[in-house]
Amino acid sequence: MKDLPDEELFTAGHTACPGCGCPIMVRAAMKIFGPNTVCYFPANCLLVFGATYPQDAFKVPYLHVLFENSAVCASGIKRGLKKLGKGDVNVVAFAGDGGTADIGIQALSGAAERNEDIIYICYDNEAYMNTGIQRSGSTPHGAWTTTTPVGKKIAGKELYKKDVPRIMIAHDVPYVATASIGHPADMLRKLEKARDLKGFRYLQIFAPCPTGWRFDTAKTVQLAKMAVDCGLWTLYEAEDGKVTINKKPKMTPVKDYVKLQGRFRHMTDEQIDSLQEWANKKWERDSAMVIE
Numbered sequence: 001m002k003d004l005p006d007e008e009l010f011t012a013g014h015t016a017c018p019g020c021g022c023p024i025m026v027r028a029a030m031k032i033f034g035p036n037t038v039c040y041f042p043a044n045c046l047l048v049f050g051a052t053y054p055q056d057a058f059k060v061p062y063l064h065v066l067f068e069n070s071a072v073c074a075s076g077i078k079r080g081l082k083k084l085g086k087g088d089v090n091v092v093a094f095a096g097d098g099g100t101a102d103i104g105i106q107a108l109s110g111a112a113e114r115n116e117d118i119i120y121i122c123y124d125n126e127a128y129m130n131t132g133i134q135r136s137g138s139t140p141h142g143a144w145t146t147t148t149p150v151g152k153k154i155a156g157k158e159l160y161k162k163d164v165p166r167i168m169i170a171h172d173v174p175y176v177a178t179a180s181i182g183h184p185a186d187m188l189r190k191l192e193k194a195r196d197l198k199g200f201r202y203l204q205i206f207a208p209c210p211t212g213w214r215f216d217t218a219k220t221v222q223l224a225k226m227a228v229d230c231g232l233w234t235l236y237e238a239e240d241g242k243v244t245i246n247k248k249p250k251m252t253p254v255k256d257y258v259k260l261q262g263r264f265r266h267m268t269d270e271q272i273d274s275l276q277e278w279a280n281k282k283w284e285r286d287s288a289m290v291i292e
């Protein structure tokens with residue numbers, strides 16, 4: 001971490017909410033990728049708080065077209081640059097979880113199948129935050145959002161979090177990794193690895209959202225760590241399909257993580273047990289991906 005350049009390519013003055021996990025990730029990522037980078041942003045919080053012309057925080061060129069086609073646009077940028085003899089430029093898409101797990105998944109899957117030479121980063125704040133906290137495929141079981149309200153019949157999201165990293169591994173791309181802003185050294189190493197490889201590279205980076213999750217803005221990093229400790233978010237990487245677990249979860253009770261967040265405040269013991277069961281199964285599933 002000491003070797004990171006001082007130069008900020010994602011600068012101060014952006015308008016993210018206090019305690020937002022996303023700028024922590026982007027600032028680090030831009031230090032790793034460096035000035036020879038072009039970014040793509042679909043509609044999401046990052047575009048709004050960091051890349052809305054003329055008040056943008058990025059010191060590299062970027063493009064925004066539509067919400068659903070990040071992977072296609074980034075692929076086009078890269079192909080265009082190659083034609084111009086600038087194939088060494090890093091092309092990075094920074095998409096949210098809604099723009100990845102749901103609305104952008106067809107473009108993402110196609111680009112991965114074609115092994116386009118891009119880096120696709122999904123920062124996962126577990127809902128459509130920019131438009132006012134709607135549930136996404138990446139929202140966890142039990143979470144309140146404006147589209148999974150708490151009422152008599154339903155209480156938060158009934159379904160469980162969609163496992164996009166595993167979907168991406170199934171595409172047989174050169175690199176897939178999960179990371180978290182709570183584990184910066186691991187995250188930086190993975191960003192660096194992604195930068196130095198060729199072909200399709202996918203990273204999903206866990207980035208808590210105090211506004212949508214309803215927690216104290218000082219607890220962003222703590223919650224990111226707790227999600228890994230309790231097994232709701234596993235840190236692993238798949239290089240050419242070979243999976244390595246980077247941190248074995250401590251399997252601390254999911255309840256400890258849940259009780260710090262207003263989005264889970266209504267959850268009954270039964271619901272928390274279901275989420276706990278899901279975390280246990282997730283760890284079984286993730287660890288089973290490792291072939292000795």
Ligand SMILES: Cc1ncc(C[n+]2csc(CCOP(=O)(O)OP(=O)(O)O)c2C)c(N)n1
Pocket residue numbers: 043044045046067068095096097098099100125127128129130131136
């Ligand atoms: C086709 C289309 N549908 C809906 C929208 C409205 N919209 C803009 S940003 C956004 C939420 C994005 O959520 P996510 O990708 O998770 O990023 P976050 O806002 O959480 O950073 C939505 C629904 C849009 N711009 N285009």
Ligand SMILES: [Mg+2]
Pocket residue numbers: 096097098123124125126127128129136
């Ligand atoms: Mg989101």
